[in-house]
Amino acid sequence: MAADPTAVSGGAAAGAAADLIADLPPAPGVWCSGLRKRYGRRPAVEDVSLEVGRGEVVGLLGPNGAGKTTVIKMLLGLVQPDAGEVMLLGRSASDPAARARVGYLPELFRYQPWLSAAEVLALHVRLTGAGVPAREQLESLSLVGLRDRAGDRVGGFSKGMQQRLGLAVALVAQPELVILDEPTSALDPLGRADVRDIVLDLKGRGVAVLLNSHLIGEVERVCDRVVILDRGRLAASGSLAKLLGQREVRLHLTDVSAAAQARLAATGELERAGDWFTVALPADDDATTVPDLVGDLIAEGARVHAVEPTRISLEDRLLGILRAGHGGDR
Amino acid sequence: MSSARTVVIIAALTLREASRRRVLLALAVLTVALLGLSGWGFSRLAAESSEFSTLTSGEARLAASQLLNLVMFGFSLMAALGTAFLAGPTLSGETESGIALAVLARPVRRSAVLLGKWLGLVVFGSGFIVLAGLAQCVVVWATVDYWPPQPAVALALLAAQTTVLLTLAVLLSTAVSPMASGVVAVGLFGATWVAGVVGGAGASLDNEGLERVGTVSRVLLPTDGLWRGAMHAFQDPSPITASFAAAEAFPFLSMAPLTAGYLAWAALWVAMIWGLAVASFLRKDL
Ligand SMILES: Nc1ncnc2c1ncn2[C@@H]1O[C@H](COP(=O)(O)OP(=O)(O)O)[C@@H](O)[C@H]1O
Ligand SMILES: [Mg+2]
Numbered sequence: 001m002a003a004d005p006t007a008v009s010g011g012a013a014a015g016a017a018a019d020l021i022a023d024l025p026p027a028p029g030v031w032c033s034g035l036r037k038r039y040g041r042r043p044a045v046e047d048v049s050l051e052v053g054r055g056e057v058v059g060l061l062g063p064n065g066a067g068k069t070t071v072i073k074m075l076l077g078l079v080q081p082d083a084g085e086v087m088l089l090g091r092s093a094s095d096p097a098a099r100a101r102v103g104y105l106p107e108l109f110r111y112q113p114w115l116s117a118a119e120v121l122a123l124h125v126r127l128t129g130a131g132v133p134a135r136e137q138l139e140s141l142s143l144v145g146l147r148d149r150a151g152d153r154v155g156g157f158s159k160g161m162q163q164r165l166g167l168a169v170a171l172v173a174q175p176e177l178v179i180l181d182e183p184t185s186a187l188d189p190l191g192r193a194d195v196r197d198i199v200l201d202l203k204g205r206g207v208a209v210l211l212n213s214h215l216i217g218e219v220e221r222v223c224d225r226v227v228i229l230d231r232g233r234l235a236a237s238g239s240l241a242k243l244l245g246q247r248e249v250r251l252h253l254t255d256v257s258a259a260a261q262a263r264l265a266a267t268g269e270l271e272r273a274g275d276w277f278t279v280a281l282p283a284d285d286d287a288t289t290v291p292d293l294v295g296d297l298i299a300e301g302a303r304v305h306a307v308e309p310t311r312i313s314l315e316d317r318l319l320g321i322l323r324a325g326h327g328g329d330r
Numbered sequence: 331m332s333s334a335r336t337v338v339i340i341a342a343l344t345l346r347e348a349s350r351r352r353v354l355l356a357l358a359v360l361t362v363a364l365l366g367l368s369g370w371g372f373s374r375l376a377a378e379s380s381e382f383s384t385l386t387s388g389e390a391r392l393a394a395s396q397l398l399n400l401v402m403f404g405f406s407l408m409a410a411l412g413t414a415f416l417a418g419p420t421l422s423g424e425t426e427s428g429i430a431l432a433v434l435a436r437p438v439r440r441s442a443v444l445l446g447k448w449l450g451l452v453v454f455g456s457g458f459i460v461l462a463g464l465a466q467c468v469v470v471w472a473t474v475d476y477w478p479p480q481p482a483v484a485l486a487l488l489a490a491q492t493t494v495l496l497t498l499a500v501l502l503s504t505a506v507s508p509m510a511s512g513v514v515a516v517g518l519f520g521a522t523w524v525a526g527v528v529g530g531a532g533a534s535l536d537n538e539g540l541e542r543v544g545t546v547s548r549v550l551l552p553t554d555g556l557w558r559g560a561m562h563a564f565q566d567p568s569p570i571t572a573s574f575a576a577a578e579a580f581p582f583l584s585m586a587p588l589t590a591g592y593l594a595w596a597a598l599w600v601a602m603i604w605g606l607a608v609a610s611f612l613r614k615d616l
Pocket of ligand 1: 043044062065066067068071615616
């Protein structure tokens with residue numbers, strides 16, 4: 001950088017170039033392509049590609065043994081991929097320095113039992129080379145509810161407390177990419193809510209988050225996109241809206257005239273159970289269908305008691321995808 | 331994050347681990363016990379030789395040399411056990427338990443982490459053997475007024491012996507479980523010592539086959555050769571000691587000082603084993 005020749009030949013040109021670079025969208029948090037890994041003769045991961053943009057939360061889903069942890073470990077250089085390429089924050093992952101701004105909570109979270117919680121954080125800050133002051137390090141302990149245990153030896157921590165410490169470790173060195181492998185597996189419901197808040201806060205600050213959890217409800221609440229793995233392969237991926245596909249709306253109506261009924265039927269496939277009407281919404285719904293429909297129904301004299309959007313749950317969709325994948329083999 | 335910084339951080343962490351684990355306390359207790367016991371033994375030796383005057387001064391020095399080497403063997407065994415059983419948990423223990431996952435996901439090179447661990451262990455093991463050995467020399471000097479001819483060389487060789495063994499333990503712990511690596515390292519250490527004694531007996535009996543056992547084992551694992559060099563630097567250099575050592579093949583006396591060639595081999599051996607350990611650690615899937 002210091003020996004940049006353009007800086008000598010023309011300061012203005014160099015400035016313009018710097019502006020251009022600054023205006024470019026930042027490289028994604030993670031980008032990987034064609035990842036493959038076999039253990040012995042058993043393939044664990046086959047041809048997995050994914051990307052997590054800045055400020056995006058991506059959920060990695062799949063049954064046990066699908067290869068989620070293996071993918072995460074390959075991203076971090078903990079497992080050597082047999083094939084494929086990984087970029088972290090715009091740098092090739094083969095250079096350890098690419099992990100300077102990466103926070104990681106392993107599925108198997110264990111920290112040096114002979115150190116105190118505060119010492120573990122200090123160690124990780126030193127290893128990243130980031131100058132995080134001690135006060136800020138303690139703040140990340142507060143964030144996970146361990147502030148008053150900062151001086152206690154980690155060896156005496158419960159599993160849940162160690163997982164909380166692991167979260168603090170992942171967050172302590174000002175990460176721009178955070179990878180959490182089942183971050184709530186040992187946490188109480190309160191801790192799970194904390195993790196949700198932490199993830200949403202990271203997203204708000206433009207941090208890329210890759211999250212692996214089998215608590216689908218949790219994933220559904222925080223993730224922008226999901227990637228579904230099944231037996232090492234990408235089974236499906238996309239935004240929640242796209243993956244969940246068709247949505248429906250349930251209406252509780254009385255005084256439904258023939259015209260109102262026709263209006264309902266014109267919107268989409270209609271089902272009726274007593275006073276409850278379920279209407280499928282068009283796939284290209286741009287958020288005007290429901291208000292327009294309700295307005296028209298009222299104009300036709302119908303009385304509207306309730307309007308409930310319903311979605312096929314992610315869980316049902318996931319089961320569907322996995323069953324379809326397995327059925328295809330047989 | 332430069333690799334040198336990583337090495338220093340991990341070495342300091344390893345030293346802190348050693349100081350906080352029970353291994354340090356155990357070593358300290360054993361050391362004090364051995365120092366006290368040997369102080370008592372040497373003071374008995376001094377009392378015998380002055381009360382009955384049955385020992386000539388040469389014989390007294392010979393006895394002191396043997397006893398000193400015997401106690402030093404105890405210390406080197408303790409250093410070997412201590413570092414070998416520290417190297418296991420700190421490497422394979424950490425990969426097994428998952429502690430290594432969070433550390434190695436940081437912007438660090440694995441080779442730098444391994445070098446840091448190794449360096450921390452070398453400082454710990456060498457520091458222990460030098461301090462304990464020096465304390466023992468002072469005990470001997472205070473009780474029977476014997477001071478070894480080359481204490482610095484002897485202590486350095488003991489430190490080298492510890493380094494050789496813990497390098498082996500580090501290699502083993504990148505491949506097998508923590509307990510197994512400690513047991514195998516200490517077992518090999520004991521086996522080469524026995525082979526060295528057998529070789530010594532072979533030499534005094536003019537049995538070439540037996541003698542070769544000692545020579546070969548000393549090349550395969552240089553702990554025993556370094557140990558013999560250290561003994562030579564501790565013991566009384568008078569001819570009476572030399573003739574006694576040659577005639578009796580006594581395991582706690584050595585016939586010859588170390589050659590520069592052997593030292594070079596030991597250094598090369600450490601470098602090679604360390605290289606193997608790095609290669610094994612780099613390929614490991616965590
Ligand atoms: N160290 C290993 N040695 C052998 N097989 C492994 C190892 N790690 C993972 N596997 C195998 O790889 C597959 C994927 O495992 P993993 O990535 O842990 O799944 P997930 O995290 O999705 O539950 C499994 O079949 C598992 O048995
Ligand atoms: Mg997993």
